[in-house]
Amino acid sequence: MRRQDLLDLNEALQHPGRTIEAEISTELSEEEDLDLVSPLEGSLTAVSTGNLLLISGRFRARVVVECARCSAPLEKDVEFELDEQFPVEGVPSSFNPREHAVVKAEEPYPLFEGNQLMVEALLRQWLIVSLPTQPLCDFGWDGPCPVAAQLLRRRQEAAETPFAALKKLLPPEDAQE
Numbered sequence: 001m002r003r004q005d006l007l008d009l010n011e012a013l014q015h016p017g018r019t020i021e022a023e024i025s026t027e028l029s030e031e032e033d034l035d036l037v038s039p040l041e042g043s044l045t046a047v048s049t050g051n052l053l054l055i056s057g058r059f060r061a062r063v064v065v066e067c068a069r070c071s072a073p074l075e076k077d078v079e080f081e082l083d084e085q086f087p088v089e090g091v092p093s094s095f096n097p098r099e100h101a102v103v104k105a106e107e108p109y110p111l112f113e114g115n116q117l118m119v120e121a122l123l124r125q126w127l128i129v130s131l132p133t134q135p136l137c138d139f140g141w142d143g144p145c146p147v148a149a150q151l152l153r154r155r156q157e158a159a160e161t162p163f164a165a166l167k168k169l170l171p172p173e174d175a176q177e
């Protein structure tokens with residue numbers, strides 16, 4: 001079955017200098033570690049120099065992240081500009097009809113199937129590195145956040161009674177004969 005997120009870049013690869021543009025909107029539905037409130041939307045541009053395939057784009061999405069202090073869910077707008085280049089081997093078919101230029105991505109994870117770009121795989125990486133690293137809710141690091149206070153209290157209680165906490169991990173006494 002054909003993957004829905006494959007973008008055929010042969011037009012660009014076989015015609016160096018020709019630009020392909022694609023409007024993209026994706027929910028990245030197979031992602032469990034990303035929680036999108038709105039689809040990831042933007043546009044991708046691809047052009048081949050003959051030796052290099054250049055891909056650029058601009059995307060935005062609204063995502064749910066966790067407050068770094070109290071773990072409250074937060075909605076944040078995320079925007080990023082991507083810029084990638086991949087080596088191309090072979091002669092474009094527009095130069096010689098019996099030849100065929102092929103993109104040779106060297107990433108450790110697959111980004112292409114033949115000359116088709118796996119759009120979601122590429123966008124996923126860029127979105128993940130574009131997420132805010134320490135998002136904070138309205139209380140910030142120092143505000144009177146009730147959830148953060150409760151978390152701290154629970155942590156202190158656990159620290160005061162380490163043996164009580166350990167005991168819970170052991171099997172019941174009568175099972176230890």
Ligand SMILES: [Zn+2]
Pocket residue numbers: 067068069070071072136137138139140145148
């Ligand atoms: Zn918070």
